[in-house]
Amino acid sequence: MLEHFNRHRPRRQPGEYRSKLEEQVGAALESQGHTYQYESEKFRYVLHKKYTPDFRVGNVYIEVKGWWPPAERTKFLAVMLSNPGLPIFVALQRPFATLSKKSNTTYAEWCQKHGIAWSPIPIPTEFLDQWLDGQRPTFHVPRRTAAAVTELPLMTKESSTVLYAIET
Numbered sequence: 001m002l003e004h005f006n007r008h009r010p011r012r013q014p015g016e017y018r019s020k021l022e023e024q025v026g027a028a029l030e031s032q033g034h035t036y037q038y039e040s041e042k043f044r045y046v047l048h049k050k051y052t053p054d055f056r057v058g059n060v061y062i063e064v065k066g067w068w069p070p071a072e073r074t075k076f077l078a079v080m081l082s083n084p085g086l087p088i089f090v091a092l093q094r095p096f097a098t099l100s101k102k103s104n105t106t107y108a109e110w111c112q113k114h115g116i117a118w119s120p121i122p123i124p125t126e127f128l129d130q131w132l133d134g135q136r137p138t139f140h141v142p143r144r145t146a147a148a149v150t151e152l153p154l155m156t157k158e159s160s161t162v163l164y165a166i167e168t
Contacts, residue, residue: 089117
């Protein structure tokens with residue numbers, strides 16, 4: 001909504017004040033003989049929110065994703081960090097679709113990078129059975145070269161076994 005305004009706004013240099021008010025407070029501290037550091041540290045914080053997974057089968061939760069925007073991926077990571085023992089995996093409609101037009105990373109690679117268990121859709125019966133038995137398998141994306149990114153075939157039932165393997 002505000003992209004139009006932010007696009008024309010010059011970037012701040014490190015140590016440059018965000019507002020005139022902060023600049024005035026800095027000058028006042030200096031005139032009182034105090035030494036200070038401006039925005040020198042960062043602190044993590046947690047927002048307490050609630051997350052509702054899409055499906056529950058037995059004691060296993062399944063989050064189904066087609067398009068998965070960055071804010072939703074960040075939220076899912078926060079859920080995983082806050083609930084490390086949660087038996088949940090992501091079922092991806094298109095695991096080999098890239099995160100965005102400018103990215104070469106696929107949804108499956110992103111999940112693998114962050115240690116998130118994932119499965120293609122349709123969810124293989126044996127995969128779900130392993131989860132219901134208390135195991136936590138995930139699919140594994142083999143390493144590929146940058147040239148292979150554009151050569152990935154469309155996901156079909158026949159080709160899917162070639163592109164990834166279940167890792168337990």
